[in-house]
Amino acid sequence: MEKRKTADNKVLWIFAIGQLGWSLLSGIIANWLVFFYQPSQEELAKGQVLFIPKGTFIGLTAIGVITAFGRIFDAVTDPFIAGKSDSLRHKLGRRIPFMRFAAVPFGIVTVLMFISPFGAENKGNAVTLFVFAMLFYFCMTCYCTPYNALIPELGSTQNARINLSTFISVTYFFGTAIAYLVPNIANIFIGSMGYANSFRVTIAIMAAVAVVCMLIPAFLIDENRYADTTPSKSSAFSSLLSTFKNKEFRTFVCSDILYWIGLTLFQTGLSFYITVLLGLDSGMTFPLFVTMTVVSLLFYPVVNIFSKKLGKKKLIAFAFLFFSFAFLVTAGAGLIGIPSIAYGFIIAVLAALPMAVLGILPQAVVADISEADKLDTGESRQGMFYAARTFAFKLGQSLAMLIFTSMILINSEVEKGETGYGLGYRLTALTAAVLCLLGGIVFLRYNEKKIISRIEEEQKNA
Template sequence: MASNSKSSVEKRLSKGILPWNERLSYGASDFACSFTFSLIGTYLMYFYTDVFGITAAAVGTLMLVARVIDAFDGPFWGIMIDHTHSKWGRSRPFLLWFNAPFTIFTILCFTTPDLPMNWKIVWAYVTYIGIGVLYSAVNIPLTSILPSMTINPDERVLLSTIRSLCSNFGGTLISVIALPLVTLFGGGDNPRRGFFLVAVMAALVFFVIYLVVFANLRERVQTLESQKPLPIKKSLKALKRNWPWLIVIGLNFVYWLGMQTKGQVTIYFFKYNLDRPELVSFALLFNAIGLVSVFLTPYVVMKLGKKKTLLAGLAISIVGQLILGLGAQILNIPIVIVGTIVGNFGNGFIGALIAVLLADAVDYGEWKNGVRAEGIVTSASSFTAKFGMGIGGAITGLLLSMGHYIPNKSQSPAALFAIEANYVWVPMLALVLSLILILFYSLTPAKEKEMMAALTQKHARENQTN
C-alpha cells in the first residue's frame, strides 16, 4: 500500500504536480511577507508623520531615496541568486539566511528612540532603507523559485493562486487588526508603544513561518545553468528581446505606484476626509474580497487565458476607482465601501497573475536566448514594484506637503484634496496605464504551448548529457 502511495506521488511529481505541503508552504511564504510588509506599507507613513513626528515632505523624500537604492539592490539579489550553487538550490537558501535580519529590521522600523528631529530622520532612513533591502532578499527568492519548482503551467497558476490567496489574507489580517492592537498594547494613549509591540508580533510570525517554508520547498527543475553559478554577462542574455518580461516589469512599476499611494493614505482619508477614523479597520477588511477573485483565477484563466483575465481584472479595478471617486466627492460612506469592494475584486486577478507572467518570462528567456536566469529575470519584479511604491510614496509626500497637511488637526480644503488625489485619482491613472501596457502582451497560449514543449525536450537532452 505504501509502495503504491509512493508511486502515485512520484508519478504526480514527474508531471510537475507538487504535494500539498509544498503548495501550502509556498503560499504561507507570502502570508508572512504581506503580514509584515503590509504593516509597513499601510501604516508606516502615518506612523512617521502622526506618531514619530517627521514631516510629510521629509517622509516622501525618504521613500523616494529608498527606492532609488532599490534600483541597485533588486538586481544585486537577482545576480546573487544566479551565482548561488548550494545543496539547497539557488533561491531557497536566501529564505534561511535573511530570515532573522528581516525580522529585526521590521521591529526597528517601529522603534521610536527619543532623538532630535534630524536624528529621527536619520533613524528613519537607516531602518526604512534597511527593511527595503532585506525585503528584496527574502521576497525575490519566492518569485525566482517558482519556475524551478515546476515547469507545469497549470501548476504554476495554482501555486501563484495559493500564494496570492495567502498574501491577500495576510495583508488584510494585519491591516484590520493593527490599529485595534495598537490601542490595546498602547493603552489608548501610547501609540508609540502600541506600534512597537504590533511590529514585534508581526516580525515573530514572519520568522517562524519562514523557517517552515525553507524546510518544505524544493527546486526540482534542473538545467545546466541551475547546477552551476551563472556569470553576470551570461545571465543578462536572458533579457535580450524578452518582450513579455519588459511588459510585466512595466506593469509592476505602474500598478504598485498606484496601490502604494492609495494604501498609505487610507487612514488619512477616513480620519480627515470622512471624519470617521473608527472605520479604517472596517474598510481594510474588504481587502479580503480579493480572495474571491484570486480563488477564481485558475478557472477564469482556463476559459479566457492569462492576458484576458488580467485585462478583466484591471477593468474591474478601474470601475471600482470610479465608484470610489464618486463616494469621495459626495462624502458618501456606502458608495466608498462599494467602490472598495469592486476595486479589490479586480485587484485579486492582477495579484494572482503577475508572478505567473514572470515565471513565463524566465522560460521565454531560456527559449529565445538559451539562458535560464531565474534570479536576474524575477528580481526586476521586486525592483520595479518597490521603485513604483517609492515613487508613490514620494508623490504622496509631495501632494500632502503642497496641500499644507498638518498632523492631528482639521485639514484645509487643499490638504483634503491632496489626500483624495492619493486615494482615488493617482491609483486610477496607474490602473489605466497598466491596462494599456497589457494590451501589448504577446505571449499567446499557442506560443506558450510551443515554448513549453521545446523546453521540456531541451531539459531532457541536458539531463541525458549529464
C-alpha cells in the same frame, strides 16, 4: 542529471506560507510607516508625536525621501542578489540558503523601523529611520528575490503555475490583512503604553509571527527535489541586460510599473482615505480590508478557472480598467451624499475583483516568460526575471512615495470642515486611477500567444 519531481499542492501551500510572512512585514511598512511618521491632524489629536521634522526640501518630505530612497536601494540590490542566487553552488540549492539567512533579520529590522530614539521633530530620528530602512529593504531583497525565483521552478506546468500563483495570492492577502490590524491591536495597549509604544509592541508581535511563517518553507521544502539547481554562468549585470532584451518582458514591466505606482498610492493612502476623507476611525481600516479580501477570495476560483480557459492577458487588461474605476470612486470619498461607512464598503467591494486578478496572474505571466526564455537561450535565469521585475516596479514605488508624501501636503493646513480639506489625498487617488488605466493600455501589447505556444511546443517534444 536526476529528473526533478513535480511539487504537489501540499508543497505549494507550504511554500505559500512564506509569502504570508513577508507580506505581513511588507504590509506593516507600506500601510503604517507614513501614517506613523507623517500623522494627520486626527492622529496627532490622539497623542501621536511628530518624530521627524515636518519641513520640506524642494517640495519633498523627509519620510518621502527616506522611503523612496529605500525602494531605490531595494531595486538596485535586487539584480545583485538575484545574480548571486542564480549562480549559487550550495548543498541546499540556489534559493533556500538565502531564505534561511534573511528571515530573522528581516523581522527584526521591521520593528526597528518604528524606533525613534530622540525627541519630537529631531533630525536624529530621520537619520536612524534612514539606516534601518536600508537594512529593511536589503533583508527583504535577500528573502523575496530567491523566494520568487522558486515560483516557476515549483510550478513546472501551466496549471501548477496558476495554482501556485493563486495560493501565494491568498496568503499575500491574509498577510496584508493582518498588517491592517495594527491600530486595532494597538488600542489594547494604548492606555498603559501611549500611542507610539502601543504601535511598536503590536508590530513586534506581528514580526515574530511573520518570521516563523517565512522559516517554514525555508526548512520544509527540499529545493533539490523540485527545482533545477544548476547555477547560471552569466554575471549579474549581463544576466540583467539579457533579461531586459526580452521584448514581451519589457512590455509586461512597463505596464507593471504604472500599475505599482498607482497601487502604492492607493495602499499608502487607504488609511488616510478612511480617516480624513470619510472621517472614520483608523480601526475601520481592518474591517474594510477584510471585506475586500473576503470578496476578492470569492473571485479566486473564478479567476483560476477562466485564466486557464481564456488566458491571462484578457483578464489582466480588464482588471486594470476596473481598478482605475475603483480608484476614481475613491477620489470622490466624502463628496457624495452616502454614509461614510457605506462608501468605504463600496470602495472595498469595487477593488476586490481586480485585486483578485492582479494578485494571481502577473506572477504567472513572469513565470511563463522566464520559462519561454529558458527554452530559447538555455540559461536558467528565473531569479533574474523576478529581480528585474521588482527592480522596475520598486523604482515605480519609490516615485509613488515621493508623489504621495508631497501631494498630501496640498491644502494640508486647511482645517476639517473647510472647503478643500483633504484635497491632496483625493489627488493621490485620482492619479492612481489614471496610471492604472495607462498600465492596462500598455499591457494590451503583450503577446501571450507567442509565449504559451513556445512552452507548449517544448512540452510536446519532451
